[in-house]
Amino acid sequence: MASNASITVAVRVRPPTQWEAGRLPEPPAFESAIRVDGSLASPRKALSSSNVREIIEIADDRILTFDPPDRDQTRAFAERGFVPPGSKRYKDRRFMFDRVFDGSARQVDVYEGTTRPLLDGILDGFNATVFAYGATGCGKTHTISGTDEDPGIIYLTMAELFQRIEDRKDDAIMEVTVSFLEIYNEEIRDLLVEPGTQLPRGGLTIREDKSVKVANLTELRPQTADEVKQIVLLGNQRRTQSPTHANETSSRSHAVLQVHVCQSPRTASTTETRTMATLSIIDLAGSERASATKNMGERMVEGANINKSLLALGNCINALCESGGGTRHVPYRNSKLTRLLKFSLGGNCKTVMIVCVAPTSLHFDDTHNTLIYAERATKIKTKVVTRNVVNVDRHVGQYVAAIQRLNEQVAELKAKLSANTSVEESTARRRRLEAKSELDRAKQDIQAKANQSQATIVEGASCTGSLSLAQMVSRIVREKLVQLESQASTGQLPSDLEAERSVFRDIVAEQEAILLPNSEMQKQVLRANNANSMFDAMLRAISERKSDRLDDISTENLKFCAESRRATMEQAKAVAEKNVYLKACSQQIDLNTKLAGMLARCTTMIRDGAATLTSAASNSDSSVLQETVVAISASLNNLASQNAVAFSSIYGRDVISDHVGPSSLLSFTGHSTTSISFKHPVLPAQPTRTKSSRQSVSSPRRTSGSPRKVARHMPKKTGPRYSITQKMTDKDKKTVQWTDEDGSGNPLFESRTFAPENTFRSQSSMSTGAGSESEWEDEKTDDSVLLSFSMPSKDGVESRGTKRGKNSRLTAGSLKAPTLSSLSESDEIVRGEPFTDRANVMPEAGPTRMLPQRTRKASDASFLESSRSQSCVGPVRTDKKNKRRSSLATPSISGENSKPSNSGAGPRRVPAAGTTPGKKSKRLSLTSRPRLSSLARPATAVKPILSFVSPVAPDVNGDGSLRVSKDPKYKALPSWR
Numbered sequence: 003m004a005s006n007a008s009i010t011v012a013v014r015v016r017p018p019t020q021w022e023a024g025r026l027p028e029p030p031a032f033e034s035a036i037r038v039d040g041s042l043a044s045p046r047k048a049l050s051s052s053n054v055r056e057i058i059e060i061a062d063d064r065i066l067t068f069d070p071p072d073r074d075q076t077r078a079f080a081e082r083g084f085v086p087p088g089s090k091r092y093k094d095r096r097f098m099f100d101r102v103f104d105g106s107a108r109q110v111d112v113y114e115g116t117t118r119p120l121l122d123g124i125l126d127g128f129n130a131t132v133f134a135y136g137a138t139g140c141g142k143t144h145t146i147s148g149t150d151e152d153p154g155i156i157y158l159t160m161a162e163l164f165q166r167i168e169d170r171k172d173d174a175i176m177e178v179t180v181s182f183l184e185i186y187n188e189e190i191r192d193l194l195v196e197p198g199t200q201l202p203r204g205g206l207t208i209r210e211d212k213s214v215k216v217a218n219l220t221e222l223r224p225q226t227a228d229e230v231k232q233i234v235l236l237g238n239q240r241r242t243q244s245p246t247h248a249n250e251t252s253s254r255s256h257a258v259l260q261v262h263v264c265q266s267p268r269t270a271s272t273t274e275t276r277t278m279a280t281l282s283i284i285d286l287a288g289s290e291r292a293s294a295t296k297n298m299g300e301r302m303v304e305g306a307n308i309n310k311s312l313l314a315l316g317n318c319i320n321a322l323c324e325s326g327g328g329t330r331h332v333p334y335r336n337s338k339l340t341r342l343l344k345f346s347l348g349g350n351c352k353t354v355m356i357v358c359v360a361p362t363s364l365h366f367d368d369t370h371n372t373l374i375y376a377e378r379a380t381k382i383k384t385k386v387v388t389r390n391v392v393n394v395d396r397h398v399g400q401y402v403a404a405i406q407r408l409n410e411q412v413a414e415l416k417a418k419l420s421a422n423t424s425v426e427e428s429t430a431r432r433r434r435l436e437a438k439s440e441l442d443r444a445k446q447d448i449q450a451k452a453n454q455s456q457a458t459i460v461e462g463a464s465c466t467g468s469l470s471l472a473q474m475v476s477r478i479v480r481e482k483l484v485q486l487e488s489q490a491s492t493g494q495l496p497s498d499l500e501a502e503r504s505v506f507r508d509i510v511a512e513q514e515a516i517l518l519p520n521s522e523m524q525k526q527v528l529r530a531n532n533a534n535s536m537f538d539a540m541l542r543a544i545s546e547r548k549s550d551r552l553d554d555i556s557t558e559n560l561k562f563c564a565e566s567r568r569a570t571m572e573q574a575k576a577v578a579e580k581n582v583y584l585k586a587c588s589q590q591i592d593l594n595t596k597l598a599g600m601l602a603r604c605t606t607m608i609r610d611g612a613a614t615l616t617s618a619a620s621n622s623d624s625s626v627l628q629e630t631v632v633a634i635s636a637s638l639n640n641l642a643s644q645n646a647v648a649f650s651s652i653y654g655r656d657v658i659s660d661h662v663g664p665s666s667l668l669s670f671t672g673h674s675t676t677s678i679s680f681k682h683p684v685l686p687a688q689p690t691r692t693k694s695s696r697q698s699v700s701s702p703r704r705t706s707g708s709p710r711k712v713a714r715h716m717p718k719k720t721g722p723r724y725s726i727t728q729k730m731t732d733k734d735k736k737t738v739q740w741t742d743e744d745g746s747g748n749p750l751f752e753s754r755t756f757a758p759e760n761t762f763r764s765q766s767s768m769s770t771g772a773g774s775e776s777e778w779e780d781e782k783t784d785d786s787v788l789l790s791f792s793m794p795s796k797d798g799v800e801s802r803g804t805k806r807g808k809n810s811r812l813t814a815g816s817l818k819a820p821t822l823s824s825l826s827e828s829d830e831i832v833r834g835e836p837f838t839d840r841a842n843v844m845p846e847a848g849p850t851r852m853l854p855q856r857t858r859k860a861s862d863a864s865f866l867e868s869s870r871s872q873s874c875v876g877p878v879r880t881d882k883k884n885k886r887r888s889s890l891a892t893p894s895i896s897g898e899n900s901k902p903s904n905s906g907a908g909p910r911r912v913p914a915a916g917t918t919p920g921k922k923s924k925r926l927s928l929t930s931r932p933r934l935s936s937l938a939r940p941a942t943a944v945k946p947i948l949s950f951v952s953p954v955a956p957d958v959n960g961d962g963s964l965r966v967s968k969d970p971k972y973k974a975l976p977s978w979r
C-alpha cells in the first residue's frame with residue numbers, strides 16, 4: 003500500500019508578546035493622511051514613537067501576506083519618507099501554505115490541522131514526522147510541547163494514539179515505545195537517561211540502514227498519554243535551554259521525540275504481518291542571527307551550530323525541491339539533524355512542517371526568511387510513501403510462542419466472557435431483587451390497605467345482615483299489622499288487639515327507621531361500600547400497575563396476591579354477615595326457650611288461680627260475688643286450658659302438670675321469665691327445680707331505679723288490664739305480649755320489645771326477634787309480662803282435652819328443635835340458686851303485690867353481662883357499652899328498691915358512660931300483664947309462629963319434666979264473656 007504525499011507546511015503566527023503588544027499602534031491610528039488635492043492632512047493624533055507594527059496579514063486559512071502595505075498613509079510617510087513612484091515601499095508578499103494559523107489559534111486547532119491526519123497513517127504503518135521550524139522565540143516549543151496546563155502537539159497526539167490503540171486492541175497487539183533525544187552542538191543526547199545510571203547520555207551515534215536509528219537510545223513504553231506528557235516535560239527539563247536576548251527560555255538544541263508503534267494482528271497464521279511506524283516530533287532550535295541575538299561565547303557557539311544544522315536542513319530541502327524526489331544528491335550527512343531527518347524529508351514518510359513566525363516587525367527579517375524557507379519546503383516532492391510492513395514467517399519455534407500467545411488470548415477472551423456472564427448474572431440478580439422488593443412493597447401496600455379498610459368493610463357487612471333482618475321483621479310484622487288494620491276497618495278492635503296493633507305499628511316504625519337511607523346503619527353500609535370500592539380500586543391499581551422493575555412473574559404474582567386479598571375480604575364480609583344471622587338464630591332459640599317456660603308457668607298459675615278463686619267463692623256469702631268469681635275462675639281455667647292446648651300444639655307436649663302441691667300463687671316469689679331476653683344467645687343456667695318455681699307466674703320485679711322509656715313505646719291504649727301479681731304502675735310499660743289473635747285459628751306467639759333510646763340497637767333486636775341488651779337489661783329485674791289470651795272455643799278445648807289429661811313430661815330430648823340438646827341450664831345449677839330466686843321479681847311498689855319481693859343475684863347480673871356480650875346486632879360496642887352494662891347489671895342487685903340476697907355478690911356498679919349515676923337509664927322491661935279483655939276475647943285456633951323451643955323446661959320438676967294436671971275442673975271452660 004502506498005500513499006502520495008509531499009511535505010505539509012503549516013504556518014502558525016504566534017500572538018504578539020506582551021512587550022510587543024505594548025508597542026503596536028492602536029488601530030486606526032490616523033485618518034486618511036493625504037487629501038484629495040495631494041496635500042498632507044494634519045494628524046489628529048500624535049504619532050506613536052514606536053516603529054513596531056504587524057507584518058503578517060492573514061487572508062484565509064491558507065494564505066498570508068507578509069509585510070502588507072500600511073493602510074495609514076500618514077504613518078507610512080512618517081516611517082519611510084517619500085517613495086518614488088514605481089518603487090516598492092512594502093514587501094507585500096503573499097504566501098500560500100497548507101494551513102495558516104493566526105495568533106488566536108488554539109493548540110488543539112493546530113494539532114487537528116497538522117498532526118492528527120498523520121495518526122491514521124501511523125496505525126497503518128506509515129512513518130510520519132512533525133517538526134517545528136522558525137526563528138528563536140516564535141513559538142516552536144510552545145507548539146510542540148506546550149505547558150502542563152496547555153499541552154501541545156505531543157500530548158494531544160499521544161492521547162489520541164492511545165485511544166485508537168485501545169479501540170483496536172481486540173484485533174491487534176500493539177506496542178508503543180518512546181525515545182527522546184536532543185542534538186546539541188551536533189551531539190546526540192539522550193533525554194531519558196536517568197542521572198546516575200551507567201547509560202551514556204550524550205555522544206550517541208546514528209545508525210542508518212533502511213531506517214535511521216540512534217544507538218543505545220533509551221526507549222520507554224508508556225501506556226497513557228499522560229505518561230508521555232510526563233516524559234516530555236522531564237526531557238524538556240533536561241534539554242539544554244538558555245536565556246537569550248530573544249527568548250528567556252530559548253532552546254539551544256533540536257529535540258526529537260520518536261514514537262514507535264509496532265502492531266501485529268491477533269492471528270495464528272504461519273506468517274505474521276507486522277506493521278511498524280515511527281512518529282517523529284521535532285522541536286528545532288530557533289534560527290537566529292548573531293547580530294540580532296547579541297549572543298556571545300557559549301551561546302554564540304550554540305547559535306552557530308544551530309544555524310549550521312538548520313542551514314544543512316535548508317540545503318537538503320533545496321536539493322529535494324530541485325530533484326523533485328529524483329536522484330539528485332541531497333546532503334543529509336552535513337549535520338546530525340539532516341541525517342536524523344533523512345527519511346522524514348525524502349524517504350518513506352509523511353511529513354508536516356509547522357513554521358512558527360512572529361507577527362511583528364521586530365522579527366521582520368527572521369519571519370521573512372522563515373516564510374521563504376517554508377515556501378521552499380512546500381515544493382519538496384517526496385517519494386511515494388509505503389507502509390512499513392514486515393511479513394514474518396514463523397519458525398517452528400515461534401509456534402510455541404504463537405500458541406502461548408493464543409492461549410493467553412483464549413484465557414483473556416474467556417475472562418472477558420465470564421466477566422460478561424457474571425455481569426449478566428449480576429444484572430439479572432439485581433433485577434430479581436428489585437422485582438422482589440417492588441413486589442414486597444406492593445404486597446405491603448395491599449396488606450396495609452386491607453388492614454385499614456377491613457374493619458369498616460366487615461362492620462358494613464354486619465350492618466347489611468342486620469338490615470336484612472330488619473327488612474324481614476318489618477315485612478312480617480307489617481303483614482300482621484295489615485291484618486289488624488283490615489280487622490279494625492270493620493269495627494272497633496278489642497283492647498288487646500288495639501294494643502297489639504299499636505305495638506306492631508311501633509315495631510314497623512322502628513324497623514323502617516332503621517331502613518331509612520339516612521339511618522346510622524345505612525350510613526355505615528354506605529361507608530363500608532365506599533371503603534370496599536376504594537379497596538377494590540386500590541387492588542386494581544396495584545395489580546395493574548406497570549413498573550419497569552417488575553418482571554412478568556412478579557406481575558402475575560402481584561395479581562394473584564390482589565385477587566387473594568380480595569377473596570379474603572369477601573370471606574370476612576360473608577363471615578360477618580353469617581355471624582349476624584347465626585346470632586339472631588341463637589337469640590331466637592333462646593327466646594323461644596324462655597317463653598316456653600314462661601307460658602308453662604303462667605298457664606299453671608292461671609290454673610291455680612282459678613282453683614283458688616273457686617274455693618274462695620264457695621266460702622263467700624255474696625251470691626253475686628260468688629257468681630263473678632266463679633265466672634272468672636272458669637275463664638281462667640279456660641285460659642289455662644287454651645294455653646295448654648297452644649303449648650301442646652307448639653311444643654308437642656302438654657304443659658299441665660299433674661303434680662299436686664301447694665298453689666303456685668301462694669308459693670310464687672318470682673320466676674325465671676326475667677331471664678328472657680331477645681338478645682341473649684346464652685341460655686340461663688338450669689335452675690334448681692322447686693314447686694314454687696314451677697308454679698309461680700309473676701311479672702319481674704323491678705329492682706333497680708333505672709328510668710323507663712317504655713312509656714313512649716307502649717301501646718297508646720292497652721285497654722283494661724289486670725295483673726295477676728301486681729298492679730301496674732306507670733313505669734311498667736315494657737311488655738312482652740303473647741296473643742292468640744290472628745284470627746287464623748293458629749296460636750300466635752308474639753314477643754315485643756320496646757324501643758330503647760338507641761334506635762339502632764332496638765331495631766336490631768326486633769329484627770332478630772330479641773331485644774338488645776339495653777332494651778332488656780331491666781326486663782329481667784323489674785318488668786311484668788303482659789299476657790294476652792283469647793278464649794278458646796269449647797270445641798277447640800275439648801278437642802285437646804284428651805291430651806291435656808295425660809301426664810306428659812317436657813324434656814330436652816323430646817323438644818322439636820334439634821339444637822335444644824345443646825342448651826343447658828347448668829349455670830343455675832352451679833350457682834345453686836332456687837329457680838324462684840331468679841330475677842323474675844315483681845315491682846315492689848305495686849299495691850297488689852302478693853309475694854315477697856326477691857331480688858336478682860349477682861349470678862343474674864353476670865348472666866346479663868354474658869348474654870349481652872353475645873349480642874351480634876348493632877355496631878361494635880365500645881367502652882361506653884361496657885360501662886353501661888355494669889351499670890345495668892348492678893341496679894338489679896343494689897338498687898334502692900331491691901334487697902340483694904347476697905350483698906357481697908354481684909358486680910361493682912359502674913356509672914354508664916353518658917349517664918350520671920343518678921340518671922335513670924332508658925330501658926325496656928318485660929311485663930306480665932294478663933288482660934281481661936284478652937281473656938274474654940273468643941279464641942280462634944292458634945298456631946305457633948315459633949317452632950324452636952329451648953331444652954330448658956320451665957317450671958318443671960327436678961328431672962326437667964312438666965306434668966299436666968288431670969284435674970277435671972280444668973275441663974270446665976266457661977267463657978269470660
Ligand SMILES: Nc1ncnc2c1ncn2[C@@H]1O[C@H](COP(=O)(O)OP(=O)(O)OP(=O)(O)O)[C@@H](O)[C@H]1O
Pocket residue numbers: 015016017105136137138139140141142143144145249251252253254286287288289358
Ligand atoms: N501561540 C502562542 N501563544 C501564546 N504564547 C506563545 C505562543 N507561541 C509562543 N508563545 C510564547 O512565546 C515565548 C517563546 O516561545 P517558544 O519558547 O516556544 O519559542 P521557540 O520558538 O521555542 O524559541 P527557541 O527557538 O528560542 O527555543 C514563550 O513564552 C511562549 O509561551
